[in-house]
Amino acid sequence: xxxxxxxxxxxxxxxxxxxxxxxxxxxxxxxxxxxxxxxxxxxxxxxxxxxxxxxxxxxxxxxxxxxxxxxxxxxxxxxxxxxxxxxxxxxxxxxxxxxxxxxxxxxxxxxxxxxxxxxxxxxxxxxxxxxxxx
Numbered sequence: 001x002x003x004x005x006x007x008x009x010x011x012x013x014x015x016x017x018x019x020x021x022x023x024x025x026x027x028x029x030x031x032x033x034x035x036x037x038x039x040x041x042x043x044x045x046x047x048x049x050x051x052x053x054x055x056x057x058x059x060x061x062x063x064x065x066x067x068x069x070x071x072x073x074x075x076x077x078x079x080x081x082x083x084x085x086x087x088x089x090x091x092x093x094x095x096x097x098x099x100x101x102x103x104x105x106x107x108x109x110x111x112x113x114x115x116x117x118x119x120x121x122x123x124x125x126x127x128x129x130x131x132x133x134x
Contacts, residue, residue, distance in 0.1 A: 014062075025038065046107055
């Protein structure tokens with residue numbers, strides 16, 4: 001990693017943050033939830049294993065967040081999951097699978113169901129988890 005010469009800097013870490021990816025999906029325990037597409041919103045926290053891109057300004061030293069967003073959109077719009085926990089895990093695994101260069105140390109995912117099937121005024125129901133490379 002190259003730092004500006006002479007600068008006493010120590011970069012603690014780099015995190016790419018994606019907020020508010022909206023995708024239609026067929027997820028839920030109830031048959032009606034899986035039959036009709038409903039909106040989901042996904043947030044990603046992508047913890048990079050290194051900090052090279054912060055110094056080099058080179059895409060080759062970071063993660064293409066467009067690719068990560070597309071991987072998550074494919075999961076949410078794809079195979080049905082009964083639970084938000086399972087959907088969030090599948091999203092994190094898809095992002096890690098796209099990282100062939102091994103740039104990611106961890107992926108944090110928050111999946112929100114924007115129309116949860118409860119008889120109350122509720123903006124969303126969510127699950128948040130983090131998968132970290134061993």
